[in-house]
Amino acid sequence: xxxxxxxxxxDINELLDxxxxxxxxxxxxxxxxxxxxxxxxxxxxxxxxxxxxMPEFSxxxxxxxxxxxxxxxxxxxxxxxxxxxxxxxxxxLIKKGVHSCIRKPVDIDxxxxxxxxxxxx
Amino acid sequence: xxxxxxINSTRSYDQITTRIVTIVLSIIMIFxxxxxYFGNQALAASSNANDDCPVxxxxxxxxxxxxxxxxxxxxxxxxxxxxxxxxxxxxxxxLKKIVEEHDTMKKRRREFTIQALKxxxxxxxxxxxxxxxxxxxxxxxxxxRDNIKDQINRNYEIISRVINDIKNILLFLNDVLEPQIxxxxxxxxQTIHQGYVKDEYKQLRLIDYTETKNKINSLCKxxxxxxxxxxxIQQLISSPRTSSNLSSSNNRTLKQLNYQKIALYCRRLFxxxxxxx
Numbered sequence: 001x002x003x004x005x006x007x008x009x010x011d012i013n014e015l016l017d018x019x020x021x022x023x024x025x026x027x028x029x030x031x032x033x034x035x036x037x038x039x040x041x042x043x044x045x046x047x048x049x050x051x052x053x054m055p056e057f058s059x060x061x062x063x064x065x066x067x068x069x070x071x072x073x074x075x076x077x078x079x080x081x082x083x084x085x086x087x088x089x090x091x092x093l094i095k096k097g098v099h100s101c102i103r104k105p106v107d108i109d110x111x112x113x114x115x116x117x118x119x120x121x
Numbered sequence: 122x123x124x125x126x127x128i129n130s131t132r133s134y135d136q137i138t139t140r141i142v143t144i145v146l147s148i149i150m151i152f153x154x155x156x157x158y159f160g161n162q163a164l165a166a167s168s169n170a171n172d173d174c175p176v177x178x179x180x181x182x183x184x185x186x187x188x189x190x191x192x193x194x195x196x197x198x199x200x201x202x203x204x205x206x207x208x209x210x211x212x213x214x215x216l217k218k219i220v221e222e223h224d225t226m227k228k229r230r231r232e233f234t235i236q237a238l239k240x241x242x243x244x245x246x247x248x249x250x251x252x253x254x255x256x257x258x259x260x261x262x263x264x265x266r267d268n269i270k271d272q273i274n275r276n277y278e279i280i281s282r283v284i285n286d287i288k289n290i291l292l293f294l295n296d297v298l299e300p301q302i303x304x305x306x307x308x309x310x311q312t313i314h315q316g317y318v319k320d321e322y323k324q325l326r327l328i329d330y331t332e333t334k335n336k337i338n339s340l341c342k343x344x345x346x347x348x349x350x351x352x353x354i355q356q357l358i359s360s361p362r363t364s365s366n367l368s369s370s371n372n373r374t375l376k377q378l379n380y381q382k383i384a385l386y387c388r389r390l391f392x393x394x395x396x397x398x
Contacts, residue, residue, distance in 0.1 A: 009240050009244075011240075011244040011279060011283070012240060012243055012244055012247070015244060015247040015248065015251070015279075016247070018251065019247065019250075019251065053236055082235070082236045082237075082239035082240045082243065083232070083236055084232060084235060084236075084345075084348070084349075104239045104240060104242070104243040105239055105242035105243040105245075105246050105337055105338075105341065106243060106246070107246045107247075107250055107334055108246070108247055108250045108251075109250070
């Protein structure tokens with residue numbers, strides 16, 4: 001599975017890199033929303049793991065840009081966030097075209113399971 | 122930077138204007154009160170009350186200056202009342218604004234703290250899970266033991282650093298967290314740290330992953346119970362200043378700057394903490 005991680009937390013990115021690439025996936029990561037958005041425009045990913053709270057260009061900005069460009073429904077976006085997002089906010093984002101949300105902290109097995117599930121849907 | 126300077130200059134300009142207006146109003150106020158007082162005194166001195174004309178009598182040929190005094194005093198009292206009421210109201214609004222800003226800032230700091238802690242917990246879970254997997258490989262794969270051991274040690278280093286970061290968060294941002302959470306996080310750190318310290322003597326030691334995972338999960342439940350999300354995260358992330366009359370684009374940049382400012386502030390604190398350690 002080709003996975004893109006957009007997260008400003010370097011530790012999590014590196015660990016995901018070890019885990020997901022070690023599990024046979026093709027994982028790449030970027031540290032901010034602008035680069036992530038550029039990559040989404042350039043390449044096609046099976047799943048994008050998107051963090052919401054990022055300093056320069058937040059996950060919401062990425063979602064809004066994708067929505068504007070009509071790419072939100074074409075690209076499978078999974079929110080991967082530690083933010084205290086309200087359930088109503090998630091529902092609203094899912095209505096817009098976001099696939100699902102994984103709240104941090106999560107263990108590796110559960111994350112892999114959710115990724116597999118996202119492919120089956 | 123330019124934006125901050127321009128905002129600061131706008132703010133200081135507003136403050137100066139407000140001060141000048143207050144000073145001018147105060148001078149006018151003092152002048153009015155003084156002139157009314159002396160006028161009043163002059164009128165009182167010039168009046169000649171007698172038995173036929175008591176103080177508040179309205180008769181032909183009687184002096185009506187007492188009534189004038191009363192009206193002037195009433196007007197002065199009303200004027201002073203309105204003036205002080207306005208002053209108090211203005212100060213009240215200022216105080217309310219300060220309290221609201223402080224409250225918003227506190228909410229943002231709390232959100233930042235919880236986010237940082239949850240990110241660290243995720244790193245801990247990932248690292249510990251990796252150590253678990255690598256340790257089982259270490260037992261079976263005799264060829265790559267050195268390589269596996271290096272990876273395990275690297276993950277132990279990550280755990281150690283993350284625990285240090287969590288302790289710094291608890292030290293510098295404890296004012297926004299409930300004491301119970303601080304206590305629980307401290308206990309979690311102690312549990313993991315004990316396992317880590319023991320490992321130095323035993324080389325490879327399996328940290329109880331399931332126990333730690335359960336503790337982290339219950340901790341996150343406590344987070345949600347004690348600090349439930351009541352404010353839209355979208356607002357907290359991208360609109361920290363709710364009461365501002367800046368243009369929307371400036372406002373947005375300012376909000377982002379605020380978020381960065383908190384992050385930078387915390388990082389600086391952590392650095393200080395590290396150097397102190």
